[in-house]
Every structure is written in C-alpha cells, then in structure tokens.
Amino acid sequence: MTVYLIRRLMGLIFVVLAVTCLTFIIGHAAPGDPIQTIMGFRHDPVEYHRLRHLYGLDRPLLVQLGDYLWHIVRWGDFGLSFRYDGRPVMSLLLNALPVTLTIGLSALALACAIGVPIGIWAAVRQNKAFDRVSMTLVLLLYSVPSFVLIPILLSIDIWLDTHGYPSLPVANWGTVQQAILPILVLAAGSAAYIARLTRTTMVGILREDFVRTARAKGLPRALVVGKHALRPALLPVITFLGPAIGLLVTSTFVVENIFNLPGVGFTAVTSINARDYPVVQGTTIIVAVGVAVMNLIADLLYRVLDPRIQE
Amino acid sequence: MDRSAAGQLAPTRQNLPAQGTDPEGESQIGARPRSEWRRSWSVFAANRLAVAGLAGLAILLVIAVVGPLVYTQSATDADIFNLTLNAWPSPAHPLGTDKDGIDILARLLAGLRVSLAVALFAELLNIIIGVPIGLAAGYFGGALDFLLSRVADVLFAFPGLLLAILVAGVFGASIGDAAGGLGRLALVIVSLALVSWPLLARYVRAEVLSLRERDYVEAARAVGAPTSRIVLAHIAPNVVGLVLTATTLDMASVVVNEAVLSLLGLGVQPPHSSIGIMISAAITVLNINWTESLFPGLALTLMVLCFSFVGDGLYDALDPRSLR
Numbered sequence: 001m002t003v004y005l006i007r008r009l010m011g012l013i014f015v016v017l018a019v020t021c022l023t024f025i026i027g028h029a030a031p032g033d034p035i036q037t038i039m040g041f042r043h044d045p046v047e048y049h050r051l052r053h054l055y056g057l058d059r060p061l062l063v064q065l066g067d068y069l070w071h072i073v074r075w076g077d078f079g080l081s082f083r084y085d086g087r088p089v090m091s092l093l094l095n096a097l098p099v100t101l102t103i104g105l106s107a108l109a110l111a112c113a114i115g116v117p118i119g120i121w122a123a124v125r126q127n128k129a130f131d132r133v134s135m136t137l138v139l140l141l142y143s144v145p146s147f148v149l150i151p152i153l154l155s156i157d158i159w160l161d162t163h164g165y166p167s168l169p170v171a172n173w174g175t176v177q178q179a180i181l182p183i184l185v186l187a188a189g190s191a192a193y194i195a196r197l198t199r200t201t202m203v204g205i206l207r208e209d210f211v212r213t214a215r216a217k218g219l220p221r222a223l224v225v226g227k228h229a230l231r232p233a234l235l236p237v238i239t240f241l242g243p244a245i246g247l248l249v250t251s252t253f254v255v256e257n258i259f260n261l262p263g264v265g266f267t268a269v270t271s272i273n274a275r276d277y278p279v280v281q282g283t284t285i286i287v288a289v290g291v292a293v294m295n296l297i298a299d300l301l302y303r304v305l306d307p308r309i310q311e
Numbered sequence: 312m313d314r315s316a317a318g319q320l321a322p323t324r325q326n327l328p329a330q331g332t333d334p335e336g337e338s339q340i341g342a343r344p345r346s347e348w349r350r351s352w353s354v355f356a357a358n359r360l361a362v363a364g365l366a367g368l369a370i371l372l373v374i375a376v377v378g379p380l381v382y383t384q385s386a387t388d389a390d391i392f393n394l395t396l397n398a399w400p401s402p403a404h405p406l407g408t409d410k411d412g413i414d415i416l417a418r419l420l421a422g423l424r425v426s427l428a429v430a431l432f433a434e435l436l437n438i439i440i441g442v443p444i445g446l447a448a449g450y451f452g453g454a455l456d457f458l459l460s461r462v463a464d465v466l467f468a469f470p471g472l473l474l475a476i477l478v479a480g481v482f483g484a485s486i487g488d489a490a491g492g493l494g495r496l497a498l499v500i501v502s503l504a505l506v507s508w509p510l511l512a513r514y515v516r517a518e519v520l521s522l523r524e525r526d527y528v529e530a531a532r533a534v535g536a537p538t539s540r541i542v543l544a545h546i547a548p549n550v551v552g553l554v555l556t557a558t559t560l561d562m563a564s565v566v567v568n569e570a571v572l573s574l575l576g577l578g579v580q581p582p583h584s585s586i587g588i589m590i591s592a593a594i595t596v597l598n599i600n601w602t603e604s605l606f607p608g609l610a611l612t613l614m615v616l617c618f619s620f621v622g623d624g625l626y627d628a629l630d631p632r633s634l635r
Contacts, residue, residue, distance in 0.1 A: 019469060023477065155604075280480070287473060
C-alpha cells in the first residue's frame with residue numbers, strides 16, 4: 001500500500017509539473033504583448049518598463065518558469081492577473097473554485113443516486129418493460145451532449161414560468177434554486193452511464209452462486225440485492241468515477257458559461273478572451289491538479305472497498 | 312496486461328458495457344475460405360443499427376456537400392428587404408430564422424459542413440500523428456517508447472477538452488486575424504487532434520506489442536526482412552481495423568467537441584456557422600422561439616448516434632483486441 005501510494009504521489013507530481021510547464025509555455029507563446037494590452041493606447045515607456053518588471057516579463061523565460069513553479073510550491077502564488085489591475089490570480093481562483101466544486105461534486109453525487117438504483121432495478125427486472133424502457137432512455141440520454149439538453153430543460157422551465165407554475169431561475173449564482181438546473185444538466189450524462197454500468201454488473205452478479213445461496217436459505221430478495229449483491233456491483237461505478245470527473249470538466253466549462261456561473265470554467269474562458277494569461281494558466285493548473293487528486297481519491301476508495309485487492 | 316491499456320481510458324462507447332449481439336458463427340463447412348474483410352463486412356452488415364448509422368452518415372454527408380448548392384439562401388446574411396427575426400418555421404424559411412434574421416436551414420447546412428469536415432480532418436491528423444508514434448513506440452520499445460509515452464502522458468494530464476480549449480483559445484484570435492475563418496477552422500482541427508492522438512497512439516502501441524511477438528513476424532525477421540518492411544508490410548496492416556474502429560468512435564466525440572469550442576466562443580467565429588454557435592445563440596432567445604435550438608441539437612445528436620452505431624458495428628466486425 002505504501003509503495004502504491006508513493007507511486008501514485010509521484011504520478012501526481014508528474015501531472016502537476018507537466019501541466020504547469022506546458023501551460024506556461026502556451027501562455028508565453030501567445031502572440032501579442034500583454035503589457036501593451038494593459039496599457040491600451042497610452043504611450044509611456046517608463047510605465048511600460050515598470051509594468052514589465054512588475055509582472056517579471058523582463059527576465060529570461062526559463063528564469064520566469066522556475067520562479068513561477070517556485071512561487072506556486074512555496075506560497076500557492078500563481079502570479080498577478082493582467083486584467084484585474086494586478087490582483088493575485090490565487091484570489092480569483094479561490095472565488096471561482098467553490099462554485100465549480102459545488103456543482104461538480106453535487107452532480108457526481110446525484111448521478112450515482114439516480115444511476116445506481118435505476119441500474120439495479122433494471123437488472124432485477126431484466127428484459128421486462130422497465131429494463132427495456134429505462135435502458136433505451138439511458139442510451140439516448142448518454143448520446144445527447146449536455147448543451148443539447150440545456151435548451152430542452154430551459155424551454156420547459158420557461159413554459160412553466162409563463163404559465164404560472166413554479167419554475168427555476170435560469171442563470172446566475174447565489175441561491176440553491178439557481179444551482180439546480182446546472183447540476184441536473186451535469187449529472188444527466190454520468191447518471192446514464194452509471195445506470196448502464198450498474199445494470200450490466202448486477203445482471204452478472206445475480207447469476208452467481210452466493211446470490212443463489214442467499215436466496216435458497218430464505219433471505220428476502222430486497223436484502224440479497226440491496227446488501228449482498230450491492231457491494232460488488234458498486235465497484236465498477238467507483239472505477240468510473242475517475243474518468244467521470246475528467247468528462248465533467250468539459251461539461252462544467254459549457255454549463256458555467258451558459259448559465260453564467262462564476263466558476264473556474266467561466267473564469268478560464270473570460271480570461272482567454274481577455275488575453276489574461278496568468279489567470280488562464282492558474283485555472284488550467286487548478287483544474288488538472290483537482291482532477292488528478294480526485295482520481296487518486298477514487299482509486300483509494302476502490303482499494304478500501306474491494307478487499308480482494310492486495311499488493 | 313499491458314500497463315497502457317489499463318487505467319485512464321476515456322469512457323468512450325467501446326468500454327460501455329455491451330448489450331448483446333454476438334458476431335455470426337464462422338464455421339461454414341466446405342465453403343470457399345473468405346477473406347478477412349469479407350467476413351468482417353458480413354458481420355457488420357448483420358448489425359442493423361450499424362448499417363442504419365452508416366446510411367445516416369452517408370445521407371448527412373450528401374446533405375452537407377450538396378445541400379448548400381441546392382438551397383441557396385445565405386447562411387451569413389439576413390434578407391434585409393424582408394427581415395424577420397426569430398421567425399417560426401414557414402414556407403419562406405423552412406426551419407425559421409435566428410435572432411439576426413438569418414435562415415436557420417442555411418446555417419444548419421453550413422454548420423453540418425463544419426462538423427463533418429472537422430471530424431474528418433481531425434481524425435486524419437489524429438492518424439497521421441498517432442499511428443506512426445504508436446507503431447514506433449510499440450515496435451522499437453526501449454528509450455524511444457519511454458520518451459513517446461511520456462509525451463503522451465503530458466497531454467493526458469489535461470482532463471477532457473482542457474488542452475484544446477487552451478490552444479484554440481490562446482492562438483485563436485491571432486490566427487483568425489492572420490488567416491481568417493479557414494485558419495480558425497484549421498486551429499480547431501489541430502487542437503482537437505492534439506487531444507485525440509495520445510489515446511490512439513496508446514491503442515496502436517498496445518496492439519503492436521502483441522503483434523511483434525507473433526510467429527509470422529519472427530519468420531519475416533528470420534528470412535532477413537528489413538525492419539521497415541516488417542513494420543510497414545507485416546505489422547501496420549494488422550492495426551488498420553483497430554485504427555478504423557477507434558477513429559470512428561472518436562468522431563462522435565470530435566463533432567461534440569467542435570460544438571463545445573464554438574459554443575464557448577473559441578472555435579469557428581460568427582458570422583460563420585457552426586452547430587455550437589447556433590445552439591449558444593438560440594439559448595439566448597428561448598423565450599421568444601424555442602424551435603431555434605431544436606434543429607441544431609437534433610442534427611448533432613443524430614451525428615453522434617450515427618458515428619457511435621457505425622463504431623460499435625466496426626468494433627463487433629473487426630474485433631480489435633487492444634480496444635477492450
């Protein structure tokens with residue numbers, strides 16, 4: 001276990017280094033002079049050199065990279081934003097991160113809460129009506145990209161609103177109601193995948209001997225399915241959590257930009273358009289590291305839940 | 312099991328739990344031995360969804376190529392003498408007009424061209440980069456394999472579309488200024504291929520690792536065939552099925568990813584059309600006319616389903632082991 005942990009941590013460090021260096025290179029290869037962009041049409045060589053020095057752009061690129069890495073490791077300092085008058089990137093990230101984590105993790109939890117029961121019930125009722133209907137819907141839902149789902153949900157919401165029924169707010173951030181639609185959209189794809197995964201695993205498990213034994217000694221079906229078979233059936237779902245988090249990143253970018261949520265994806269895209277590269281670098285690194293850390297957690301969870309995995 | 316095949320595969324459709332369809336039995340006593348490709352085709356043709364997907368793609372391709380030639384309304388300009396904004400479908404505009412008064416059918420046809428062109432060229436680029444790297448890493452192994460695998464690992468470290476978003480976003484504006492709309496389209500293709508190739512290279516590498524230990528390769532080596540001949544004539548043809556299946560399945564994600572980039576404002580730029588632009592514009596006027604988002608969404612979903620069905624059909628027919 002220790003060896004495994006050390007290996008995974010080394011992998012994590014590799015990811016952080018790789019992402020940081022590549023992002024740094026892309027940010028600095030970006031065409032255009034960021035200082036001139038900040039200064040707009042003003043022509044003031046003294047101020048120009050002062051700003052250039054403030055952002056450290058007057059030093060050799062390798063020195064800048066080394067300094068950038070060192071500051072991240074030592075102080076969690078991602079440099080200064082070009083756009084927000086030299087505000088530290090870290091403070092922008094700290095504002096954005098809770099939004100993204102809230103909707104991302106809620107969506108993941110919701111996806112499991114919806115997908116697993118549907119999958120189990122479909123497996124129990126294998127080839128019956130519920131199984132057929134739910135699995136067809138699930139396949140459809142899985143193939144529909146999140147941003148195709150958004151207008152459909154929003155149209156329903158607007159219809160409810162105009163006909164005087166209770167409806168949900170369609171944009172911005174701050175209240176619980178405003179988070180519901182984005183979370184639903186994010187959860188849909190993963191829920192569909194999890195339902196299908198759970199069904200396939202459960203169908204296999206229900207044919208196994210230990211299930212037959214449990215039934216034969218008179219245990220009720222609910223107990224056999226809900227307890228004995230559930231634990232092994234959950235293992236593939238946990239394996240899927242890692243890739244699911246990676247997939248959620250793309251959907252989060254889309255959802256945050258459509259629903260106008262001030263999360264990491266929204267910050268990243270606005271910064272890209274404003275050529276605020278320090279913020280772009282910061283958001284990219286935070287997202288990549290966050291995903292890597294959550295992958296590690298999902299992996300450790302798997303090892304805890306599956307006693308068969310030993311060294 | 313090889314290290315590369317485990318772990319962080321993107322959950323594409325090939326590792327969706329399969330529901331059924333066994334390939335047909337092969338034993339036909341006394342029949343003339345059929346070629347491998349003929350056999351694969353009969354398996355593919357027996358899969359109704361795959362054939363439907365292939366037909367759907369052919370129809371979409373014809374519509375995308377011929378459509379704008381037949382249906383000549385402008386996809387970039389409104390009919391200013393007869394301006395109707397956010398119009399519902401009508402004989403003058405079969406799918407209605409958007410918030411600028413531009414015909415939606417014309418925009419959809421143009422967007423379909425973009426989607427299919429990006430899917431095609433991104434996969435071509437994906438093959439051009441991914442296959443040689445996978446072949447080299449798998450066949451030669453050693454330091455070269457280590458180096459190439461680490462390069463792929465660096466790109467794998469970026470989750471989802473993040474790298475493509477970064478590249479398309481950072482270089483988009485200046486390439487758009489220098490090379491216009493086509494330059495922007497090329498950048499989208501390059502950034503999407505950048506995300507795709509490491510996975511393809513990994514699949515090819517895993518396949519080559521097992522192929523190079525086969526007896527016929529050993530035999531070719533024994534009779535003194537040069538390395539180039541072994542790789543190109545004996546190994547490369549055996550990864551064609553794998554590459555075909557993997558790239559077809561990847562096309563389903565590429566069309567979605569292209570839409571994501573333009574939806575975020577980082578891909579194709581207005582006034583040019585793309586399904587992503589159409590959807591993001593339609594969302595702002597949902598309360599006026601909800602049909603505007605419907606057609607691009609349907610077209611995209613249709614494309615995704617067709618690519619997935621064809622990919623699944625190829626998967627059953629060609630049975631590429633390294634994709635499992």
